[in-house]
Amino acid sequence: MEEQEEWLYEINAKQPLLAIDFKEIWRYKDLLILFVRRDIISAYKQTILGPLWYLIQPLFTGVIFTLVFNNIASISTGGAPPFLFNLAGITMWSYFAQCLNNTSNTFASNASLFAKVYFPRIITPMSQAISALFKLSIQLLIFACFYGYCVLNGYALHPDITLWLFPLVLGILAVLGLGLGMLISSLTTKYRDFRILIGFATTLLMYVSAVMYPIAEVQNSKTLSEYAWLIELNPIAILIEAFRYMTLQEGIFNWVLLGYCGVLSLVVFFVGLIVFNRTGRNFIDTI
Amino acid sequence: MSDIILKAENISKQYRLGTVGTGTLRDDFKRNWAKLRGKEDPFLKVGAINDRSQKSTEDYVWALQDINFEVKQGEVLGIIGKNGAGKSTLLKILSRVTAPSTGIIKSRGRIASLLEVGTGFHHELTGRENIYLNGAILGMQKAEITRKLDEVIAFSGCERYIDTPTKRYSSGMTVRLAFAVAAHLEPEILVVDEVLAVGDAEFQKKAIGKMQDISQGEGRTVLFVSHNMESVRNLCTRGLLLENGTSIFDGKVDDTVGHYLSLGIQKNASERISISDFERSGTGLVKIASVRFLNGGHYQKPTTGKALDICFQLESAIDYQIKDVRLDFRIDDITGNRLLWFSTKMQAEEASSNTTNTIVFSLDKLPLNSGSYWVTTHLTYKGAVADWAKHAFQFDVAEGFFYKGFKEVVSSQSKILVDYKVSYDV
Numbered sequence: 001m002e003e004q005e006e007w008l009y010e011i012n013a014k015q016p017l018l019a020i021d022f023k024e025i026w027r028y029k030d031l032l033i034l035f036v037r038r039d040i041i042s043a044y045k046q047t048i049l050g051p052l053w054y055l056i057q058p059l060f061t062g063v064i065f066t067l068v069f070n071n072i073a074s075i076s077t078g079g080a081p082p083f084l085f086n087l088a089g090i091t092m093w094s095y096f097a098q099c100l101n102n103t104s105n106t107f108a109s110n111a112s113l114f115a116k117v118y119f120p121r122i123i124t125p126m127s128q129a130i131s132a133l134f135k136l137s138i139q140l141l142i143f144a145c146f147y148g149y150c151v152l153n154g155y156a157l158h159p160d161i162t163l164w165l166f167p168l169v170l171g172i173l174a175v176l177g178l179g180l181g182m183l184i185s186s187l188t189t190k191y192r193d194f195r196i197l198i199g200f201a202t203t204l205l206m207y208v209s210a211v212m213y214p215i216a217e218v219q220n221s222k223t224l225s226e227y228a229w230l231i232e233l234n235p236i237a238i239l240i241e242a243f244r245y246m247t248l249q250e251g252i253f254n255w256v257l258l259g260y261c262g263v264l265s266l267v268v269f270f271v272g273l274i275v276f277n278r279t280g281r282n283f284i285d286t287i
Numbered sequence: 288m289s290d291i292i293l294k295a296e297n298i299s300k301q302y303r304l305g306t307v308g309t310g311t312l313r314d315d316f317k318r319n320w321a322k323l324r325g326k327e328d329p330f331l332k333v334g335a336i337n338d339r340s341q342k343s344t345e346d347y348v349w350a351l352q353d354i355n356f357e358v359k360q361g362e363v364l365g366i367i368g369k370n371g372a373g374k375s376t377l378l379k380i381l382s383r384v385t386a387p388s389t390g391i392i393k394s395r396g397r398i399a400s401l402l403e404v405g406t407g408f409h410h411e412l413t414g415r416e417n418i419y420l421n422g423a424i425l426g427m428q429k430a431e432i433t434r435k436l437d438e439v440i441a442f443s444g445c446e447r448y449i450d451t452p453t454k455r456y457s458s459g460m461t462v463r464l465a466f467a468v469a470a471h472l473e474p475e476i477l478v479v480d481e482v483l484a485v486g487d488a489e490f491q492k493k494a495i496g497k498m499q500d501i502s503q504g505e506g507r508t509v510l511f512v513s514h515n516m517e518s519v520r521n522l523c524t525r526g527l528l529l530e531n532g533t534s535i536f537d538g539k540v541d542d543t544v545g546h547y548l549s550l551g552i553q554k555n556a557s558e559r560i561s562i563s564d565f566e567r568s569g570t571g572l573v574k575i576a577s578v579r580f581l582n583g584g585h586y587q588k589p590t591t592g593k594a595l596d597i598c599f600q601l602e603s604a605i606d607y608q609i610k611d612v613r614l615d616f617r618i619d620d621i622t623g624n625r626l627l628w629f630s631t632k633m634q635a636e637e638a639s640s641n642t643t644n645t646i647v648f649s650l651d652k653l654p655l656n657s658g659s660y661w662v663t664t665h666l667t668y669k670g671a672v673a674d675w676a677k678h679a680f681q682f683d684v685a686e687g688f689f690y691k692g693f694k695e696v697v698s699s700q701s702k703i704l705v706d707y708k709v710s711y712d713v
Contacts, residue, residue, distance in 0.1 A: 007393040007394060007395055008394055008395050008396060008397070009393075009394055010391055010392065010393050010394070011380065011381075011383055011386065011387065011391065011392040011394075012391045012392075027426070027428075028423070028426070030423050030427075030428050030429040031423035031424060033429075034419055034420050034423045034429075035420075038409055038412060038416075038420060041411075041412065041416075042409055042411040042412065045411045045452075046411075113407050113424070114384065115384060116382075116384065116400065116407075117382065117384070117399075117400060117407065117424050117425060118382055118383035118384055118398075118400075119424060119426065281385070281386040282385055282386055284379070284384055284385045285302065285385055
């Protein structure tokens with residue numbers, strides 16, 4: 001038994017529930033960086049506008065949302081300029097959606113790679129969350145530009161003191177997106193139904209995540225107020241509201257709700273991680 | 288025992304036959320649609336080839352069963368076996384692509400696999416970017432790759448295209464680049480599976496040389512899977528023979544290859560050899576009933592340099608004339624290289640008798656070196672193919688002396704021997 005210590009690693013048929021080799025992940029950190037680079041570089045290869053698409057997408061969505069929800073449906077955005085209000089929601093939402101969508105495809109889209117080489121599978125979803133961060137930072141930049149523009153044009157806007165919690169909010173959002181994505185990607189290896197489901201489920205989820213309306217609007221609505229809990233307890237809605245409170249003073253900022261989001265996200269994340277790890281060992285036989 | 292770098296204990300892998308992960312309705316539709324068009328089931332994957340079933344009543348099959356072996360530092364282990372013997376499954380488990388059903392593998396070194404080349408190549412990225420990406424996927428650090436970049440590029444022979452996206456590469460170039468990366472990474476254990484099938488002759492030579500360097504010069508361990516017995520013999524020091532998911536032989540590479548070649552093929556120790564019906568076609572009006580190796584009317588084991596009569600016994604349900612029959616046969620070596628061709632039509636002499644049903648080809652000296660050979664027979668009757676058997680039978684040639692008084696020529700030098708003279712005066 002004294003020989004046991006010398007082995008670099010073992011491949012065992014049985015595995016503990018949460019076996020994550022952090023040392024190994026650290027060894028593969030260069031791969032993580034290269035994956036992020038690959039994702040960013042290859043996303044808009046052979047396009048003329050290149051990374052400009054990162055700007056165009058949220059801008060147009062923001063304009064359309066403002067036209068439809070604020071001008072036609074006349075949803076109140078409080079004191080905040082509607083376009084900025086929508087842009088805030090879209091920026092946060094699209095980060096979450098990108099994390100979720102990309103990770104939920106991990107096994108399916110990397111099958112040919114995973115079938116041939118071993119590296120810690122967790123690297124792939126991690127790289128997705130990080131490369132999504134790149135897109136997010138561009139979008140935050142646009143948000144900041146319009147924010148400055150609005151301030152110059154006489155809107156009484158100033159960032160709230162809670163803005164320093166932004167990384168935390170973002171972290172919770174990423175962890176939630178990753179966790180859900182890993183869970184779904186594991187299920188997809190056996191049941192492809194989930195891949196179809198995720199396609200429209202994210203779109204539907206957007207509508208209950210307070211992206212283009214404030215939660216208050218739902219609570220005050222005569223017909224929908226009894227369903228308001230659905231949105232109030234939606235962690236994504238809470239996080240988006242918190243972001244808008246930090247920047248636009250519109251929305252709800254509540255420590256209890258934020259704590260609830262954090263705990264829920266961590267639970268989802270660890271369940272996702274366990275399922276992901278277990279699936280990763282054998283998925284090549286079932287996909 | 289510290290020089291043991293890899294140890295496999297009781298490795299088994301079980302697959303479920305039939306509905307492997309196709310629990311969804313959509314996939315069933317796809318499968319039925321394929322069946323309807325007469326195509327093969329797209330979802331009938333792993334395990335189906337290996338028809339050995341431990342519990343025959345259930346839908347399970349053991350692709351691998353109780354594999355035990357140890358690999359020492361610097362050893363080149365050739366893993367051989369027929370299709371579906373479990374070689375690739377074993378490599379997959381060793382390279383951690385999939386987990387074993389039972390058992391444990393212990394390793395003292397990094398294992399990098401070349402299961403198929405070009406793993407992780409992103410075709411939008413340039414050759415240079417792909418070297419980094421591929422290297423990192425195979426477990427290299429960035430600094431390590433940078434250090435070896437020039438060497439890798441030079442080895443691949445793709446300097447000119449190195450800043451072009453790999454989607455513009457020819458498949459041979461992609462293979463070269465991929466192998467160059469893999470050959471320069473420094474895993475303690477390198478796993479290679481049939482990669483050398485692609486690439487031109489020059490590159491294959493380079494690759495084999497590199498693999499020899501890796502194993503001998505640098506003392507690294509290589510696991511090599513191939514159907515090409517020549518390269519297994521050249522490269523490996525030890526062999527592991529798999530059949531139906533179990534390891535049936537483990538020893539010196541020459542012994543293992545010999546064992547492999549004799550696997551499942553009926554040996555012609557008996558006098559009459561019957562023709563395998565496996566790849567046999569034709570009208571069947573006249574057929575070969577059996578083949579015998581004779582010398583002076585008695586059974587003769589084919590031996591290098593000895594006289595041999597190869598007698599074909601014909602059979603037919605009709606009355607036929609032997610002059611309407613043309614018989615050709617060809618001798619191939621075990622890897623399929625065509626060596627010798629014989630035909631009744633190469634002989635000016637017409638058959639004198641019409642009643643015979645035996646055709647004899649006589650050789651004064653069998654010009655084949657020791658080893659196993661395949662025979663393909665082709666018989667026509669009145670111009671129509673009557674009996675055509677690819678890989679009709681296999682026979683072994685025993686070691687013997689072709690050249691009088693001299694030592695035998697090693698079989699790896701030449702399969703065919705001819706008489707010649709050496710002169711010193713012009």
